[in-house]
Amino acid sequence: MTGFLVVGWRRGDLAKVSALGVDFTVVAMAAELADPELADADTIVCDDIRDPTTLAGALIRAGVGRDRFSHVYTDRESAIIATAFLGEYFGDDRICLRTAFAMRDKSLQKGLIRDAGLPVARHALLASTVRDPAEAVGGLPYPMVVKPVTASSTAGVTVVRSAAELRAVVAGLRATAHGRQPLLAEEFVTGTELHADGIVADGRLTFMSVSRYLGNALGIRDGTALSSVVLREARHVALFRETRRLAAASLAALGLRRGVFHLEFFDTGHGLVFSECGARPGGAMIVEAVAETYGLDLSSAGFALAAGQAPRPPAAQAAQDFGWCNLPSPPGRLLRAPSERDLLGLPWVVGVRLDHQLGSVVPDNRLTIANKLGMALVTGPGEAEVQQRIADTVAYVRSRVEVAAT
Numbered sequence: 001m002t003g004f005l006v007v008g009w010r011r012g013d014l015a016k017v018s019a020l021g022v023d024f025t026v027v028a029m030a031a032e033l034a035d036p037e038l039a040d041a042d043t044i045v046c047d048d049i050r051d052p053t054t055l056a057g058a059l060i061r062a063g064v065g066r067d068r069f070s071h072v073y074t075d076r077e078s079a080i081i082a083t084a085f086l087g088e089y090f091g092d093d094r095i096c097l098r099t100a101f102a103m104r105d106k107s108l109q110k111g112l113i114r115d116a117g118l119p120v121a122r123h124a125l126l127a128s129t130v131r132d133p134a135e136a137v138g139g140l141p142y143p144m145v146v147k148p149v150t151a152s153s154t155a156g157v158t159v160v161r162s163a164a165e166l167r168a169v170v171a172g173l174r175a176t177a178h179g180r181q182p183l184l185a186e187e188f189v190t191g192t193e194l195h196a197d198g199i200v201a202d203g204r205l206t207f208m209s210v211s212r213y214l215g216n217a218l219g220i221r222d223g224t225a226l227s228s229v230v231l232r233e234a235r236h237v238a239l240f241r242e243t244r245r246l247a248a249a250s251l252a253a254l255g256l257r258r259g260v261f262h263l264e265f266f267d268t269g270h271g272l273v274f275s276e277c278g279a280r281p282g283g284a285m286i287v288e289a290v291a292e293t294y295g296l297d298l299s300s301a302g303f304a305l306a307a308g309q310a311p312r313p314p315a316a317q318a319a320q321d322f323g324w325c326n327l328p329s330p331p332g333r334l335l336r337a338p339s340e341r342d343l344l345g346l347p348w349v350v351g352v353r354l355d356h357q358l359g360s361v362v363p364d365n366r367l368t369i370a371n372k373l374g375m376a377l378v379t380g381p382g383e384a385e386v387q388q389r390i391a392d393t394v395a396y397v398r399s400r401v402e403v404a405a406t
């Protein structure tokens with residue numbers, strides 16, 4: 001290896017990258033590079049890591065030659081395409097451009113899954129040239145879900161129940177920042193929403209955890225806080241078997257042969273249906289919940305795999321069960337809220353991340369799952385108990401949060 005280029009930075013990444021014992025450079029936005037843990041690291045500032053031109057410009061200005069890096073990685077979904085361009089330039093073909101686009105564009109992704117004969121919602125692309133979306137969706141039945149092709153964190157994802165609603169929602173989305181990209185219309189899939197988080201190496205699924213979201217993620221529009229519980233294989237043997245099959249075939253169809261993944265899918269009661277897949281660790285506290293359960297940190301594993309190393313193997317599933325939840329707050333300036341200490345005082349809470357301090361403004365939690373007071377990692381002696389404790393944690397926070405209108 002000649003050098004490892006890490007695109008984007010999060011507090012806590014230093015221990016994971018340093019553990020690899022390789023020569024690394026971080027290219028990231030100025031705010032990320034301000035992290036004190038990067039004080040002694042080799043860094044390059046870039047104004048927009050999502051944009052290939054800006055990213056390449058930053059490296060070229062820094063005098064980086066083609067032989068400087070042999071391995072390139074990002075765990076930011078928004079930077080995966082720009083990073084794949086760099087990978088091609090430096091000769092790292094772990095994620096080729098086609099796979100990077102498939103991991104970023106929901107329309108391309110679902111098309112590849114459908115073409116591979118895997119179960120996926122029927123869908124139609126609504127390009128910006130489409131005059132009447134209700135006509136363009138052809139025979140897709142209502143209710144339907146409309147989303148920007150590169151949506152993330154549920155932003156702009158909307159359920160429509162009629163042609164009139166579809167037209168109104170498409171017009172509304174086109175008038176926002178989402179409007180600069182095509183939209184995707186999909187049939188609504190009824191069922192339990194799940195996610196699988198794991199590792200693929202040499203095209204083989206080598207580790208997989210399965211979790212159940214407690215309700216469809218779009219429940220946030222009605223004020224439900226997003227959460228999930230890690231499932232125990234011994235209790236869900238058939239589900240794990242089916243999920244492995246779906247995950248292996250989906251990753252092959254998308255071309256991801258080496259890396260970590262976060263796969264979302266539905267259990268309809270008559271089989272599993274693919275929803276979407278990212279070539280990155282899951283968001284929220286998914287990494288922490290999987291790490292507590294299996295002793296395997298998928299974020300560290302992502303760095304290791306990208307640097308050509310073998311990730312740490314998982315341990316046997318822990319005796320305790322784990323899950324996590326978003327902590328809700330009404331929108332407004334935060335006047336009163338439980339502290340990290342208060343939350344850790346709940347006997348079942350084993351981890352907390354707060355996004356807001358008193359005085360800061362909490363944005364509307366119904367708009368995206370990224371808007372929240374914070375998150376908590378919850379444990380219990382079984383899945384049902386974890387689910388109950390998640391409900392208790394959310395209720396505890398709700399009863400103690402006070403905001404002032406802004």
Ligand SMILES: Nc1ncnc2c1ncn2[C@@H]1O[C@H](COP(=O)(O)OP(=O)(O)O)[C@@H](O)[C@H]1O
Binds near residue numbers: 121151
């Ligand atoms: N076709 C669908 N049927 C049912 N629910 C859907 C469908 N598409 C999206 N959703 C819901 O919306 C959420 C966000 O959509 P998703 O496609 O995962 O985009 P993103 O997570 O990138 O915002 C999903 O987690 C799921 O709860």
Ligand SMILES: [Mg+2]
Binds near residue numbers: 154
């Ligand atoms: Mg999603």
